[in-house]
Amino acid sequence: MVRIAVLGAGRIGKIHAASVAANPKAKLVAVADPFGDAVRTVAEAHGADAMTDAMEAIARPDVDAVVIGTPTDTHVGLMTRAVELGKAVLCEKPIDLDIAESEKAAANVERLGGKVMLAFNRRFDTTFAEIRRSIDAGRIGEVRQVVISSRDPGMPPAAYVKSSGGIFRDMTIHDLDMARWLLGEEPVLVSAIGSRLVDAPLLEQYDDYDTVMVTLQTASGKQAVINNCREAVYGYDQRVEVLGSTGLLTHDNLRPTTMRLTTAEMTDAQEPLLNFFLERYAQAYRAEMNAFVDAIADGKPMPTTVRDGVLALRLAECAVESVRTGRAVTV
Amino acid sequence: MVRIAVLGAGRIGKIHAASVAANPKAKLVAVADPFGDAVRTVAEAHGADAMTDAMEAIARPDVDAVVIGTPTDTHVGLMTRAVELGKAVLCEKPIDLDIAESEKAAANVERLGGKVMLAFNRRFDTTFAEIRRSIDAGRIGEVRQVVISSRDPGMPPAAYVKSSGGIFRDMTIHDLDMARWLLGEEPVLVSAIGSRLVDAPLLEQYDDYDTVMVTLQTASGKQAVINNCREAVYGYDQRVEVLGSTGLLTHDNLRPTTMRLTTAEMTDAQEPLLNFFLERYAQAYRAEMNAFVDAIADGKPMPTTVRDGVLALRLAECAVESVRTGRAVTV
Amino acid sequence: MVRIAVLGAGRIGKIHAASVAANPKAKLVAVADPFGDAVRTVAEAHGADAMTDAMEAIARPDVDAVVIGTPTDTHVGLMTRAVELGKAVLCEKPIDLDIAESEKAAANVERLGGKVMLAFNRRFDTTFAEIRRSIDAGRIGEVRQVVISSRDPGMPPAAYVKSSGGIFRDMTIHDLDMARWLLGEEPVLVSAIGSRLVDAPLLEQYDDYDTVMVTLQTASGKQAVINNCREAVYGYDQRVEVLGSTGLLTHDNLRPTTMRLTTAEMTDAQEPLLNFFLERYAQAYRAEMNAFVDAIADGKPMPTTVRDGVLALRLAECAVESVRTGRAVTV
């Protein structure tokens, strides 16, 4: 039985707490969050202790592992402390908005031999995982091009934009990880363009963008392109396409049902997409937690690492620089 | 060069005349129709002679074959005369609304060794033909069930309903032929139900139906079901599905383009269907004519025969009787 | 909190026990099954009491409701006892293989005002439920035709066939319920054909069929057709199509992922279907239990009733008779 404390009782903390509670090999020992009401609700729902101090939760002798779902600027401190105490860590991305801080933290974790998994949840989605498996099984030969479409249903609130670190570090980073994972090689060249087409006044204020495209190229020439938009009125659009030397892998977005409506005006119209990440990746969050628990229980390597977090963030930094300089940036 | 006269300059006659004109192995010699204006327009468009008397057209020494697209009650007379004169015939279905007359005409054609092809155009549609070929190629093993959905975009005019011979002889007959063709065996048992859901007052007047279902069973137990409706607001719905012992064959309806529209209300909505038979089966009509010309030019058997016309009509008769008696009718 | 005992610890009992345990408004008090090992495993997994006597479980004062997942020939006895003791019941279909017994049991339940829900799980599938809701919302106008394709992935074992009551009472009954539900009216005329195409020797032995078609007609003329086969090599095929006066509703089967593979031989090939009812209807079983618990907790009518069970079985009887007599049978 892996005994786990979840740090943070916000939107993502709640998801993780429920996933731990539902995992037969894990036990949710505690939930920690300075907001007393929130933490009590989550903890009570699963019969766990409610705590206000995350560091105390980490230090508990009856805690084997922690899940970090707190604000980004606390990630490095909590992760480092947990690793020092020999606790396994599942940490939400990004490690830190600052690449140097992230690099330092990752180096520290690696020096200490810490077991840290970065929460790139999409890798655990059944469809994305099946695509990766199909590539591994040789069903499309050598990968040549990866095309990623990733669009949010709508602009986040201004306050979120302000503290997000910008679209590349906040949103594109998931796709950069997906690109690395599907390419199977590290990108060495990054080009990006950025536009303000949804809410120009807001994004100018923060020197940010709402609509971006990033191209990536590996040393052997494999290519990927990511297209992001902060607003897709039709829902949370999450698609990848992988062109290989002997085939192509694609997939459909998810909808609540598979119903299709045909009328005099249109045929086979499907329902709107599952609207945002909590719905779209509900299965992936559970599978991610199960993979974390399994890695601990079986003493196996973490399926994603703190290094993955650094590498994705570095690609995001390159994209930022590419937009600023108008140059393809060498990683 | 096969020299052809097209009898009838109405909707279907025009189609056939254009198909003959476009076939490099055929020559459109004449078009015959009592309506002088109509026939002149069609004939002139293709540089053929316009005639008002179909029998005269048949008798021309420079005519090798005739296409009968005249009113149903003239089919038997024209076909018989053409066969007597040794001309090949492509005849629109049905042979006659009366099964005894049809049987007699067919027996006569067979006795004389006449080359008569019945115009079951759907067999020449690329998709339906590919399904038949795929069955022949063993891609789904032994056929077990055939499901046919065939719906018109809207009720025909009252005058048409009056002289149509009823939905089973006029509309279902195409599907009965398709069922025979896809089953690969003759049905021996026919059950049918009929309803008046679209225009009850009109159909009661003619003891006819607008919505019907027919089930068929062959001696070895293979099954087919046909569902028809005279009105599908979304267009001309033409689908078959074949369940075999090792697989399933289905297909999509056709639309003018493959565009899909996604909005806040719906995703991947496709365009309305090609609206009626002239559009939906444009390719099939040409391929049907090409098959007719090829059979003549190469001295090969007709791809469909007058017997096919009789057998489909007999199944339609059985369906009529089944609705009337509430019994499954043995063919 | 609704306190529930699950009767039967077999395949379906396990599903129901887990659904009760996962429902926050319900408590799994006991699981009863004469097979001691099976019942202990299920009970322990959810912290419930393991019992060997179902009647004792029903009688427990700390049990408000029972779920009957025992062999068919015990359904009536358990249901009747539970109703007499004022317990709510969720009963697997069929009530009994004998229509007279079923009718008697239903009449008794109704006389006593018992709260009995028949487990027609498909009504709780999100897609089928959305289709029903869309009809209710007027999205396709008046229903005209319902086409149901329902095929099992493979023949059940001979022992199952022997005691199943025949394909119409065992397999088609689900589709007959679905047809009633989607038609929104009671069928008054039933025609059926039956074939032995998968395993003729076995089915002849039990005077049963493996491939059947049933057509239904309501008093107002609405039509439905069901096509069943005991073997579809491509998996558990579960589709309905509803033609209305202003539109059409269809849907896709479910697969483990939405991945599509394109190679030199084929394009956009999807994965095999979810293979059988436990996988395909996993969500429906949970939703069914939630609906049962909600109806009890809120004192509302059961979403399906013992009468639904009788009516579906009666349609199955008519189908059996129709195959035997070659007549359309009036319900």
Add this chain to the structure above:
Amino acid sequence: MVRIAVLGAGRIGKIHAASVAANPKAKLVAVADPFGDAVRTVAEAHGADAMTDAMEAIARPDVDAVVIGTPTDTHVGLMTRAVELGKAVLCEKPIDLDIAESEKAAANVERLGGKVMLAFNRRFDTTFAEIRRSIDAGRIGEVRQVVISSRDPGMPPAAYVKSSGGIFRDMTIHDLDMARWLLGEEPVLVSAIGSRLVDAPLLEQYDDYDTVMVTLQTASGKQAVINNCREAVYGYDQRVEVLGSTGLLTHDNLRPTTMRLTTAEMTDAQEPLLNFFLERYAQAYRAEMNAFVDAIADGKPMPTTVRDGVLALRLAECAVESVRTGRAVTV
């Protein structure tokens, strides 16, 4: 009646000759090609004069318009001569492999008020045209992102690669025109990456690429990305996707039929794609010719212009430079 001479009797010349012959408002007067056998075959098939000298064909007084389907290095000379003689021109792309020459030729045409249409055939494909119309009709609001996937079924012969002008000028140019057309604004920034993943030895020899991606940005920030590969084993892949402020437009590739095969291994597998441009764009070539003839007959502006050819070629030049310099290039 528009009297037309087709210059060039190769693959594309044959297509154009047949399109002219099939157009009721046009007359194919002559076909010109130095290869006597080829030109005789084409000319005879349509009852036109066979000529060996294109300049002579242009000069014929019974020729109103010419279609230039000759080798690229003859385009400017023929086009210029035709315009000087007041003949309308439909010219295959590119105008010339050299941007300066193209610019000069275009300026000359514009100075003389010549009627020149550049053969960007894809704009006349029914699906692409419907997408453009849907954008114009406001069905997706303001365009934000265009994603173009355009992949050939296989590498062209080495001789073709040698004289093609490189992938950007030869293949991507079609997509660059499509991007301009769908964006509805001129791109001002071009970034590109190029790889050699299919046949590196061959392409290194000519300093060319087989796998490329190009991103484009307009002054208002609209974005497009093109991904090309010279080899897609699954056929000729031709897709666009347009994200707008209120919706999304996508479409399917075309196949010979709409048949779908389901087996124990896969479900709903579709047929391979129409394999290359002659099949895929058969309808578009005819519609292109019809648009050309209509523009002449009705005295209306050409639907595409020589300027479109220059602008697409300029974007291709920018892409070449971007790959070489690793910079986003300002147009």
